[in-house]
Amino acid sequence: MYNIKNSKELASLINYTNLNNMISESEMREFLEKAKELNFNSVIVSPTYVPLAKEVLAESNVKIGSIVGFPLGFENTESKVAEAKTLVEAGAEEIEVVMNLSYLKDEKYSQIEEEVKQLKEAVGDNILKIIFESKALEDYQKANAAKAAENGGADFIKNSTGFVTPNHIFENVNDINIIQKHAPKIKIEIYGGIDDYKFANQILTAGADKIGSDKGYEIVKRYKDLRENTQVKPKPITLTKK
Incomplete structure:
Protein backbone atom coordinates (compact mmCIF):
# COMPACT_ATOMS: atom_id res chain seq x y z
CA MET A 1 0.00 0.00 0.00
CA TYR A 2 1.05 3.62 -0.54
CA ASN A 3 2.83 4.94 2.53
CA ILE A 4 0.94 8.10 3.54
CA LYS A 5 2.82 9.72 6.42
CA ASN A 6 0.12 12.13 7.58
CA SER A 7 -2.99 14.05 6.55
CA LYS A 8 -0.92 16.91 5.17
CA GLU A 9 0.77 14.61 2.67
CA LEU A 10 -2.57 13.03 1.74
CA ALA A 11 -4.11 16.43 1.02
CA SER A 12 -1.11 17.37 -1.13
CA LEU A 13 -1.95 14.46 -3.44
CA ILE A 14 -5.60 15.44 -3.96
CA ASN A 15 -7.12 17.95 -6.34
CA TYR A 16 -10.32 18.89 -4.53
CA THR A 17 -13.02 19.28 -7.18
CA ASN A 18 -16.34 21.10 -7.40
CA LEU A 19 -17.80 21.49 -10.90
CA ASN A 20 -21.43 21.75 -9.81
CA ASN A 21 -23.05 24.02 -12.39
CA MET A 22 -25.78 25.12 -9.99
CA ILE A 23 -23.69 26.02 -6.96
CA SER A 24 -24.21 29.42 -5.34
CA GLU A 25 -21.39 31.81 -4.53
CA SER A 26 -21.83 31.27 -0.79
CA GLU A 27 -21.65 27.49 -1.27
CA MET A 28 -18.53 27.84 -3.40
CA ARG A 29 -16.94 30.09 -0.79
CA GLU A 30 -17.62 27.40 1.83
CA PHE A 31 -15.99 24.79 -0.44
CA LEU A 32 -12.91 26.99 -0.92
CA GLU A 33 -12.59 27.59 2.83
CA LYS A 34 -12.56 23.82 3.33
CA ALA A 35 -9.85 23.50 0.71
CA LYS A 36 -7.80 26.15 2.51
CA GLU A 37 -8.33 24.46 5.87
CA LEU A 38 -6.76 21.17 4.73
CA ASN A 39 -4.33 22.65 2.17
CA PHE A 40 -5.08 20.46 -0.84
CA ASN A 41 -2.76 20.41 -3.85
CA SER A 42 -5.36 22.33 -5.83
CA VAL A 43 -9.03 23.09 -6.28
CA ILE A 44 -10.72 22.46 -9.61
CA VAL A 45 -13.61 24.87 -10.17
CA SER A 46 -15.59 26.22 -13.12
CA PRO A 47 -14.27 29.31 -14.96
CA THR A 48 -17.03 31.33 -13.26
CA TYR A 49 -15.42 30.85 -9.86
CA VAL A 50 -11.72 31.25 -10.67
CA PRO A 51 -11.72 34.92 -9.49
CA LEU A 52 -13.41 33.96 -6.21
CA ALA A 53 -10.92 31.12 -5.70
CA LYS A 54 -8.07 33.57 -6.26
CA GLU A 55 -9.56 35.83 -3.57
CA VAL A 56 -10.28 33.14 -0.97
CA LEU A 57 -7.05 31.18 -1.48
CA ALA A 58 -4.74 34.18 -1.74
CA GLU A 59 -2.96 33.44 1.55
CA SER A 60 -2.72 29.68 1.01
CA ASN A 61 -0.59 27.27 -1.02
CA VAL A 62 -3.62 25.72 -2.73
CA LYS A 63 -3.36 26.05 -6.51
CA ILE A 64 -6.36 27.03 -8.61
CA GLY A 65 -7.44 24.78 -11.47
CA SER A 66 -10.19 25.12 -14.04
CA ILE A 67 -11.57 23.52 -17.19
CA VAL A 68 -11.55 24.02 -20.96
CA GLY A 69 -13.78 22.28 -23.50
CA PHE A 70 -15.72 20.64 -20.70
CA PRO A 71 -17.20 18.04 -20.82
CA LEU A 72 -17.18 17.02 -24.52
CA GLY A 73 -13.94 18.46 -25.89
CA PHE A 74 -15.21 19.01 -29.42
CA GLU A 75 -14.57 22.76 -29.61
CA ASN A 76 -12.01 23.86 -32.19
CA THR A 77 -8.43 24.44 -31.13
CA GLU A 78 -8.64 28.22 -31.41
CA SER A 79 -11.56 28.31 -28.97
CA LYS A 80 -9.75 26.08 -26.49
CA VAL A 81 -6.58 28.14 -26.67
CA ALA A 82 -8.49 31.39 -26.13
CA GLU A 83 -10.33 29.87 -23.16
CA ALA A 84 -7.08 28.61 -21.63
CA LYS A 85 -5.45 32.03 -21.95
CA THR A 86 -8.45 33.69 -20.32
CA LEU A 87 -8.28 31.29 -17.37
CA VAL A 88 -4.58 31.91 -16.84
CA GLU A 89 -5.16 35.66 -16.92
CA ALA A 90 -7.91 35.22 -14.30
CA GLY A 91 -5.54 33.37 -11.97
CA ALA A 92 -5.83 29.65 -12.84
CA GLU A 93 -2.62 27.63 -12.45
CA GLU A 94 -3.83 24.21 -13.57
CA ILE A 95 -5.74 24.00 -16.84
CA GLU A 96 -7.70 20.83 -17.62
CA VAL A 97 -8.65 20.39 -21.29
CA VAL A 98 -10.90 17.65 -22.67
CA MET A 99 -9.35 15.87 -25.65
CA ASN A 100 -11.20 15.89 -28.96
CA LEU A 101 -12.25 12.24 -29.09
CA SER A 102 -13.42 12.58 -32.70
CA TYR A 103 -9.78 13.17 -33.65
CA LEU A 104 -8.80 10.13 -31.62
CA LYS A 105 -11.45 7.89 -33.19
CA ASP A 106 -10.23 8.96 -36.64
CA GLU A 107 -6.59 8.45 -35.60
CA LYS A 108 -5.74 12.09 -36.25
CA TYR A 109 -2.88 11.98 -33.78
CA SER A 110 -0.95 14.84 -35.37
CA GLN A 111 -3.96 17.12 -34.88
CA ILE A 112 -4.26 16.09 -31.23
CA GLU A 113 -0.55 16.72 -30.68
CA GLU A 114 -0.76 20.10 -32.40
CA GLU A 115 -3.74 21.12 -30.24
CA VAL A 116 -1.92 20.08 -27.07
CA LYS A 117 1.21 21.93 -28.22
CA GLN A 118 -0.73 25.14 -28.77
CA LEU A 119 -2.46 24.78 -25.42
CA LYS A 120 0.86 24.28 -23.62
CA GLU A 121 2.25 27.39 -25.30
CA ALA A 122 -0.85 29.27 -24.15
CA VAL A 123 -0.57 28.25 -20.48
CA GLY A 124 3.22 28.57 -20.27
CA ASP A 125 4.68 27.42 -16.96
CA ASN A 126 1.24 26.56 -15.59
CA ILE A 127 0.10 22.93 -15.46
CA LEU A 128 -1.68 21.54 -18.52
CA LYS A 129 -3.80 18.41 -18.08
CA ILE A 130 -5.46 16.54 -20.92
CA ILE A 131 -8.63 14.56 -20.11
CA PHE A 132 -9.28 11.57 -22.35
CA ALA A 148 -0.32 12.20 -28.23
CA ALA A 149 -0.73 14.15 -24.99
CA GLU A 150 2.87 13.46 -23.99
CA ASN A 151 4.25 14.30 -27.44
CA GLY A 152 2.31 17.58 -27.40
CA GLY A 153 3.92 18.60 -24.11
CA ALA A 154 1.09 18.11 -21.60
CA ASP A 155 2.13 17.80 -17.95
CA PHE A 156 -0.65 15.41 -16.92
CA ILE A 157 -3.18 13.09 -18.46
CA LYS A 158 -6.45 12.57 -16.61
CA ASN A 159 -8.68 9.56 -17.22
CA SER A 160 -12.16 11.04 -16.80
CA THR A 161 -14.33 14.15 -16.74
CA GLY A 162 -16.48 12.48 -14.10
CA PHE A 163 -19.41 12.02 -16.48
CA VAL A 164 -18.20 8.60 -17.70
CA THR A 165 -16.00 6.97 -15.07
CA PRO A 166 -14.26 3.62 -14.60
CA ASN A 167 -16.39 1.74 -12.09
CA HIS A 168 -13.81 -0.60 -10.61
CA ILE A 169 -10.29 -0.35 -9.21
CA PHE A 170 -9.05 -2.79 -11.85
CA GLU A 171 -10.20 -0.49 -14.65
CA ASN A 172 -8.27 2.38 -13.09
CA VAL A 173 -5.18 0.21 -12.64
CA ASN A 174 -5.43 -0.87 -16.27
CA ASP A 175 -5.54 2.80 -17.34
CA ILE A 176 -2.49 3.60 -15.23
CA ASN A 177 -0.54 0.65 -16.61
CA ILE A 178 -1.32 1.64 -20.21
CA ILE A 179 -0.29 5.25 -19.66
CA GLN A 180 2.93 4.33 -17.87
CA LYS A 181 3.90 1.94 -20.66
CA HIS A 182 3.10 4.15 -23.65
CA ALA A 183 3.68 7.66 -22.22
CA PRO A 184 6.20 7.12 -19.41
CA LYS A 185 7.11 10.80 -18.97
CA ILE A 186 3.62 12.19 -18.45
CA LYS A 187 2.07 12.36 -14.99
CA ILE A 188 -1.24 10.69 -14.20
CA GLU A 189 -4.36 11.91 -12.42
CA ILE A 190 -7.24 9.55 -11.71
CA TYR A 191 -10.72 10.99 -11.22
CA GLY A 192 -14.17 9.57 -10.58
CA GLY A 193 -15.71 7.67 -7.69
CA ILE A 194 -12.81 8.12 -5.26
CA ASP A 195 -14.77 8.79 -2.09
CA ASP A 196 -12.83 7.11 0.72
CA TYR A 197 -9.25 6.66 1.91
CA LYS A 198 -9.06 2.97 0.98
CA PHE A 199 -9.87 3.65 -2.67
CA ALA A 200 -7.55 6.67 -2.72
CA ASN A 201 -4.71 4.60 -1.32
CA GLN A 202 -5.30 1.86 -3.91
CA ILE A 203 -5.10 4.40 -6.73
CA LEU A 204 -1.86 5.89 -5.39
CA THR A 205 -0.40 2.43 -4.85
CA ALA A 206 -1.20 1.61 -8.48
CA GLY A 207 0.96 4.52 -9.63
CA ALA A 208 -1.20 7.62 -9.96
CA ASP A 209 0.57 10.91 -9.23
CA LYS A 210 -2.58 12.76 -8.17
CA ILE A 211 -6.20 12.03 -7.33
CA GLY A 212 -9.14 14.19 -8.31
CA SER A 213 -12.14 13.97 -6.00
CA ASP A 214 -15.18 15.96 -4.96
CA LYS A 215 -14.96 14.03 -1.68
CA GLY A 216 -11.43 15.23 -0.90
CA TYR A 217 -12.43 16.99 2.32
CA GLU A 218 -14.21 13.91 3.65
CA ILE A 219 -11.29 11.63 2.72
CA VAL A 220 -8.66 13.73 4.47
CA LYS A 221 -10.84 14.66 7.45
CA ARG A 222 -11.72 11.02 8.10
CA TYR A 223 -8.05 10.01 7.84
CA LYS A 224 -7.05 12.84 10.17
CA ASP A 225 -9.68 11.91 12.75
CA LEU A 226 -8.62 8.27 12.74
CA ARG A 227 -4.84 8.68 12.63
CA GLU A 228 -4.08 12.03 14.26
CA ASN A 229 -7.01 13.04 16.45
CA THR A 230 -7.53 9.73 18.22
CA GLN A 231 -5.75 9.38 21.54
CA VAL A 232 -4.94 5.79 22.45
CA LYS A 233 -3.36 5.18 25.83
CA PRO A 234 -1.23 2.01 25.67
CA LYS A 235 -1.64 -0.53 28.43
CA PRO A 236 1.36 -0.88 30.76
CA ILE A 237 3.49 -3.96 30.07
CA THR A 238 6.44 -5.61 31.70
CA LEU A 239 9.37 -7.04 29.83
CA THR A 240 9.96 -9.93 32.23
CA LYS A 241 7.95 -13.06 32.70
CA LYS A 242 6.18 -13.29 36.04
Whole structure:
Protein backbone atom coordinates (compact mmCIF):
# COMPACT_ATOMS: atom_id res chain seq x y z
CA MET A 1 0.00 0.00 0.00
CA TYR A 2 1.05 3.62 -0.54
CA ASN A 3 2.83 4.94 2.53
CA ILE A 4 0.94 8.10 3.54
CA LYS A 5 2.82 9.72 6.42
CA ASN A 6 0.12 12.13 7.58
CA SER A 7 -2.99 14.05 6.55
CA LYS A 8 -0.92 16.91 5.17
CA GLU A 9 0.77 14.61 2.67
CA LEU A 10 -2.57 13.03 1.74
CA ALA A 11 -4.11 16.43 1.02
CA SER A 12 -1.11 17.37 -1.13
CA LEU A 13 -1.95 14.46 -3.44
CA ILE A 14 -5.60 15.44 -3.96
CA ASN A 15 -7.12 17.95 -6.34
CA TYR A 16 -10.32 18.89 -4.53
CA THR A 17 -13.02 19.28 -7.18
CA ASN A 18 -16.34 21.10 -7.40
CA LEU A 19 -17.80 21.49 -10.90
CA ASN A 20 -21.43 21.75 -9.81
CA ASN A 21 -23.05 24.02 -12.39
CA MET A 22 -25.78 25.12 -9.99
CA ILE A 23 -23.69 26.02 -6.96
CA SER A 24 -24.21 29.42 -5.34
CA GLU A 25 -21.39 31.81 -4.53
CA SER A 26 -21.83 31.27 -0.79
CA GLU A 27 -21.65 27.49 -1.27
CA MET A 28 -18.53 27.84 -3.40
CA ARG A 29 -16.94 30.09 -0.79
CA GLU A 30 -17.62 27.40 1.83
CA PHE A 31 -15.99 24.79 -0.44
CA LEU A 32 -12.91 26.99 -0.92
CA GLU A 33 -12.59 27.59 2.83
CA LYS A 34 -12.56 23.82 3.33
CA ALA A 35 -9.85 23.50 0.71
CA LYS A 36 -7.80 26.15 2.51
CA GLU A 37 -8.33 24.46 5.87
CA LEU A 38 -6.76 21.17 4.73
CA ASN A 39 -4.33 22.65 2.17
CA PHE A 40 -5.08 20.46 -0.84
CA ASN A 41 -2.76 20.41 -3.85
CA SER A 42 -5.36 22.33 -5.83
CA VAL A 43 -9.03 23.09 -6.28
CA ILE A 44 -10.72 22.46 -9.61
CA VAL A 45 -13.61 24.87 -10.17
CA SER A 46 -15.59 26.22 -13.12
CA PRO A 47 -14.27 29.31 -14.96
CA THR A 48 -17.03 31.33 -13.26
CA TYR A 49 -15.42 30.85 -9.86
CA VAL A 50 -11.72 31.25 -10.67
CA PRO A 51 -11.72 34.92 -9.49
CA LEU A 52 -13.41 33.96 -6.21
CA ALA A 53 -10.92 31.12 -5.70
CA LYS A 54 -8.07 33.57 -6.26
CA GLU A 55 -9.56 35.83 -3.57
CA VAL A 56 -10.28 33.14 -0.97
CA LEU A 57 -7.05 31.18 -1.48
CA ALA A 58 -4.74 34.18 -1.74
CA GLU A 59 -2.96 33.44 1.55
CA SER A 60 -2.72 29.68 1.01
CA ASN A 61 -0.59 27.27 -1.02
CA VAL A 62 -3.62 25.72 -2.73
CA LYS A 63 -3.36 26.05 -6.51
CA ILE A 64 -6.36 27.03 -8.61
CA GLY A 65 -7.44 24.78 -11.47
CA SER A 66 -10.19 25.12 -14.04
CA ILE A 67 -11.57 23.52 -17.19
CA VAL A 68 -11.55 24.02 -20.96
CA GLY A 69 -13.78 22.28 -23.50
CA PHE A 70 -15.72 20.64 -20.70
CA PRO A 71 -17.20 18.04 -20.82
CA LEU A 72 -17.18 17.02 -24.52
CA GLY A 73 -13.94 18.46 -25.89
CA PHE A 74 -15.21 19.01 -29.42
CA GLU A 75 -14.57 22.76 -29.61
CA ASN A 76 -12.01 23.86 -32.19
CA THR A 77 -8.43 24.44 -31.13
CA GLU A 78 -8.64 28.22 -31.41
CA SER A 79 -11.56 28.31 -28.97
CA LYS A 80 -9.75 26.08 -26.49
CA VAL A 81 -6.58 28.14 -26.67
CA ALA A 82 -8.49 31.39 -26.13
CA GLU A 83 -10.33 29.87 -23.16
CA ALA A 84 -7.08 28.61 -21.63
CA LYS A 85 -5.45 32.03 -21.95
CA THR A 86 -8.45 33.69 -20.32
CA LEU A 87 -8.28 31.29 -17.37
CA VAL A 88 -4.58 31.91 -16.84
CA GLU A 89 -5.16 35.66 -16.92
CA ALA A 90 -7.91 35.22 -14.30
CA GLY A 91 -5.54 33.37 -11.97
CA ALA A 92 -5.83 29.65 -12.84
CA GLU A 93 -2.62 27.63 -12.45
CA GLU A 94 -3.83 24.21 -13.57
CA ILE A 95 -5.74 24.00 -16.84
CA GLU A 96 -7.70 20.83 -17.62
CA VAL A 97 -8.65 20.39 -21.29
CA VAL A 98 -10.90 17.65 -22.67
CA MET A 99 -9.35 15.87 -25.65
CA ASN A 100 -11.20 15.89 -28.96
CA LEU A 101 -12.25 12.24 -29.09
CA SER A 102 -13.42 12.58 -32.70
CA TYR A 103 -9.78 13.17 -33.65
CA LEU A 104 -8.80 10.13 -31.62
CA LYS A 105 -11.45 7.89 -33.19
CA ASP A 106 -10.23 8.96 -36.64
CA GLU A 107 -6.59 8.45 -35.60
CA LYS A 108 -5.74 12.09 -36.25
CA TYR A 109 -2.88 11.98 -33.78
CA SER A 110 -0.95 14.84 -35.37
CA GLN A 111 -3.96 17.12 -34.88
CA ILE A 112 -4.26 16.09 -31.23
CA GLU A 113 -0.55 16.72 -30.68
CA GLU A 114 -0.76 20.10 -32.40
CA GLU A 115 -3.74 21.12 -30.24
CA VAL A 116 -1.92 20.08 -27.07
CA LYS A 117 1.21 21.93 -28.22
CA GLN A 118 -0.73 25.14 -28.77
CA LEU A 119 -2.46 24.78 -25.42
CA LYS A 120 0.86 24.28 -23.62
CA GLU A 121 2.25 27.39 -25.30
CA ALA A 122 -0.85 29.27 -24.15
CA VAL A 123 -0.57 28.25 -20.48
CA GLY A 124 3.22 28.57 -20.27
CA ASP A 125 4.68 27.42 -16.96
CA ASN A 126 1.24 26.56 -15.59
CA ILE A 127 0.10 22.93 -15.46
CA LEU A 128 -1.68 21.54 -18.52
CA LYS A 129 -3.80 18.41 -18.08
CA ILE A 130 -5.46 16.54 -20.92
CA ILE A 131 -8.63 14.56 -20.11
CA PHE A 132 -9.28 11.57 -22.35
CA GLU A 133 -12.44 9.84 -21.02
CA SER A 134 -10.97 6.35 -20.78
CA LYS A 135 -14.28 4.56 -20.14
CA ALA A 136 -15.35 5.37 -23.70
CA LEU A 137 -12.13 4.07 -25.27
CA GLU A 138 -10.50 0.79 -26.22
CA ASP A 139 -7.10 0.10 -24.70
CA TYR A 140 -5.21 0.89 -27.92
CA GLN A 141 -7.02 4.24 -28.09
CA LYS A 142 -6.02 5.03 -24.51
CA ALA A 143 -2.40 4.27 -25.42
CA ASN A 144 -2.52 6.54 -28.46
CA ALA A 145 -4.27 9.29 -26.49
CA ALA A 146 -1.57 9.19 -23.82
CA LYS A 147 1.23 9.24 -26.41
CA ALA A 148 -0.32 12.20 -28.23
CA ALA A 149 -0.73 14.15 -24.99
CA GLU A 150 2.87 13.46 -23.99
CA ASN A 151 4.25 14.30 -27.44
CA GLY A 152 2.31 17.58 -27.40
CA GLY A 153 3.92 18.60 -24.11
CA ALA A 154 1.09 18.11 -21.60
CA ASP A 155 2.13 17.80 -17.95
CA PHE A 156 -0.65 15.41 -16.92
CA ILE A 157 -3.18 13.09 -18.46
CA LYS A 158 -6.45 12.57 -16.61
CA ASN A 159 -8.68 9.56 -17.22
CA SER A 160 -12.16 11.04 -16.80
CA THR A 161 -14.33 14.15 -16.74
CA GLY A 162 -16.48 12.48 -14.10
CA PHE A 163 -19.41 12.02 -16.48
CA VAL A 164 -18.20 8.60 -17.70
CA THR A 165 -16.00 6.97 -15.07
CA PRO A 166 -14.26 3.62 -14.60
CA ASN A 167 -16.39 1.74 -12.09
CA HIS A 168 -13.81 -0.60 -10.61
CA ILE A 169 -10.29 -0.35 -9.21
CA PHE A 170 -9.05 -2.79 -11.85
CA GLU A 171 -10.20 -0.49 -14.65
CA ASN A 172 -8.27 2.38 -13.09
CA VAL A 173 -5.18 0.21 -12.64
CA ASN A 174 -5.43 -0.87 -16.27
CA ASP A 175 -5.54 2.80 -17.34
CA ILE A 176 -2.49 3.60 -15.23
CA ASN A 177 -0.54 0.65 -16.61
CA ILE A 178 -1.32 1.64 -20.21
CA ILE A 179 -0.29 5.25 -19.66
CA GLN A 180 2.93 4.33 -17.87
CA LYS A 181 3.90 1.94 -20.66
CA HIS A 182 3.10 4.15 -23.65
CA ALA A 183 3.68 7.66 -22.22
CA PRO A 184 6.20 7.12 -19.41
CA LYS A 185 7.11 10.80 -18.97
CA ILE A 186 3.62 12.19 -18.45
CA LYS A 187 2.07 12.36 -14.99
CA ILE A 188 -1.24 10.69 -14.20
CA GLU A 189 -4.36 11.91 -12.42
CA ILE A 190 -7.24 9.55 -11.71
CA TYR A 191 -10.72 10.99 -11.22
CA GLY A 192 -14.17 9.57 -10.58
CA GLY A 193 -15.71 7.67 -7.69
CA ILE A 194 -12.81 8.12 -5.26
CA ASP A 195 -14.77 8.79 -2.09
CA ASP A 196 -12.83 7.11 0.72
CA TYR A 197 -9.25 6.66 1.91
CA LYS A 198 -9.06 2.97 0.98
CA PHE A 199 -9.87 3.65 -2.67
CA ALA A 200 -7.55 6.67 -2.72
CA ASN A 201 -4.71 4.60 -1.32
CA GLN A 202 -5.30 1.86 -3.91
CA ILE A 203 -5.10 4.40 -6.73
CA LEU A 204 -1.86 5.89 -5.39
CA THR A 205 -0.40 2.43 -4.85
CA ALA A 206 -1.20 1.61 -8.48
CA GLY A 207 0.96 4.52 -9.63
CA ALA A 208 -1.20 7.62 -9.96
CA ASP A 209 0.57 10.91 -9.23
CA LYS A 210 -2.58 12.76 -8.17
CA ILE A 211 -6.20 12.03 -7.33
CA GLY A 212 -9.14 14.19 -8.31
CA SER A 213 -12.14 13.97 -6.00
CA ASP A 214 -15.18 15.96 -4.96
CA LYS A 215 -14.96 14.03 -1.68
CA GLY A 216 -11.43 15.23 -0.90
CA TYR A 217 -12.43 16.99 2.32
CA GLU A 218 -14.21 13.91 3.65
CA ILE A 219 -11.29 11.63 2.72
CA VAL A 220 -8.66 13.73 4.47
CA LYS A 221 -10.84 14.66 7.45
CA ARG A 222 -11.72 11.02 8.10
CA TYR A 223 -8.05 10.01 7.84
CA LYS A 224 -7.05 12.84 10.17
CA ASP A 225 -9.68 11.91 12.75
CA LEU A 226 -8.62 8.27 12.74
CA ARG A 227 -4.84 8.68 12.63
CA GLU A 228 -4.08 12.03 14.26
CA ASN A 229 -7.01 13.04 16.45
CA THR A 230 -7.53 9.73 18.22
CA GLN A 231 -5.75 9.38 21.54
CA VAL A 232 -4.94 5.79 22.45
CA LYS A 233 -3.36 5.18 25.83
CA PRO A 234 -1.23 2.01 25.67
CA LYS A 235 -1.64 -0.53 28.43
CA PRO A 236 1.36 -0.88 30.76
CA ILE A 237 3.49 -3.96 30.07
CA THR A 238 6.44 -5.61 31.70
CA LEU A 239 9.37 -7.04 29.83
CA THR A 240 9.96 -9.93 32.23
CA LYS A 241 7.95 -13.06 32.70
CA LYS A 242 6.18 -13.29 36.04
